Amino acid sequence: MLCVKAPAKINLTLDVLHKRPDGYHEVEMIMTTVDLADRVGLELRQDGEIFIHSSNNFVPDDQRNLAYQAAKLLKDRFNVNSGVSISIDKQIPVAAGLAGGSSDAAATLKGLNELWSLGLSLDELAELGAEIGSDVSFCVYGGTAIARGRGEKIEHIAAPPSSWVILAKPTIGVSTAAVYGGLNLDDVKHPDTARMVEAIKTNDYAKMCGTLGNVLESVTLDMHPEVSSIKEQMKRFGADGVLMSGSGPTVFALVQTEARTTRIVNGLKGFCDEVYAVRLLGDR
Ligand code: ATP
Numbered sequence: 001m002l003c004v005k006a007p008a009k010i011n012l013t014l015d016v017l018h019k020r021p022d023g024y025h026e027v028e029m030i031m032t033t034v035d036l037a038d039r040v041g042l043e044l045r046q047d048g049e050i051f052i053h054s055s056n057n058f059v060p061d062d063q064r065n066l067a068y069q070a071a072k073l074l075k076d077r078f079n080v081n082s083g084v085s086i087s088i089d090k091q092i093p094v095a096a097g098l099a100g101g102s103s104d105a106a107a108t109l110k111g112l113n114e115l116w117s118l119g120l121s122l123d124e125l126a127e128l129g130a131e132i133g134s135d136v137s138f139c140v141y142g143g144t145a146i147a148r149g150r151g152e153k154i155e156h157i158a159a160p161p162s163s164w165v166i167l168a169k170p171t172i173g174v175s176t177a178a179v180y181g182g183l184n185l186d187d188v189k190h191p192d193t194a195r196m197v198e199a200i201k202t203n204d205y206a207k208m209c210g211t212l213g214n215v216l217e218s219v220t221l222d223m224h225p226e227v228s229s230i231k232e233q234m235k236r237f238g239a240d241g242v243l244m245s246g247s248g249p250t251v252f253a254l255v256q257t258e259a260r261t262t263r264i265v266n267g268l269k270g271f272c273d274e275v276y277a278v279r280l281l282g283d284r
Helices: 066-077 100-115 122-129 136-141 176-181 193-201 205-211 217-223 225-236 258-267
Strands: 002-019 025-045 050-054 083-089 144-149 153-156 164-169 241-244 251-255 274-279
Touching (some): 002 164, 002 193, 025 193, 066 100, 066 122, 100 122, 122 136, 136 144, 144 193, 176 217, 193 205, 225 258, 258 274
Parallel strands (some): 050 083
Antiparallel strands (some): 002 025, 025 144, 144 153, 241 251
């Protein structure tokens, strides 16, 4: 069995520039990987079938799974006779704004490229990934990047300053479509993407923390005030920067010391059941 790691991502910035004629939003966001990862196991099948199983009951075990869609896309596009059994050991919270499904799809593309000997480049895999979902291209590369377009146009940048990341996912589910639907672009505070790029380039941790911004945050916070309480709690216990990732509801805090990390994790007890202390990975 081939085992591929599928790391989660967070958004250091997320901006929506405008709504496009094709209905998609034109975005500009800085994404970076963290060391919380699913494990995607791939086993060759001679019968040509694609089977999928996940360790998490909230993840579909059929063609709705993005990893299944990745396998199907490669099989159909390159006329592959073999099949595959995909098993997903789910560690990334589901529907959380951490790109778990997209990362599983990206890991499946990379793994099957080997298992089925397709000889595709990372750029080719990223381009195929965009057909599955906007975040899949980024997940194919990992590391740190500015994503534009629908999220599929990737410009690689340096890794951010090293940091602890405390991820806290409230139990509520958030619909990405509803959050985008609630966005009023005439009345939002856009993040300063260029300043964040500068902070990363100069390895300026304080500037990075001061420049975190997500245009979707106020929409989700208005819908779910409990997300605000988690942010407040993180700040109270000493976070250097706090932001919602993607369309939420996961909120993350950045801190530099393990002691402060422990304090924040303990401070969240009773507020939030799903809390993870991880590190920024940032490098490809
Ligand atoms: P993004 O940050 O890219 O918007 P997300 O972290 O908000 O993604 P996911 O965890 O990818 O959201 O899941 C969103 C939905 O996609 C889930 O409700 C689930 O039904 C479906 N899904 C399909 N495949 C997967 C997968 N492999 N893992 C998790 N969810 C999946």
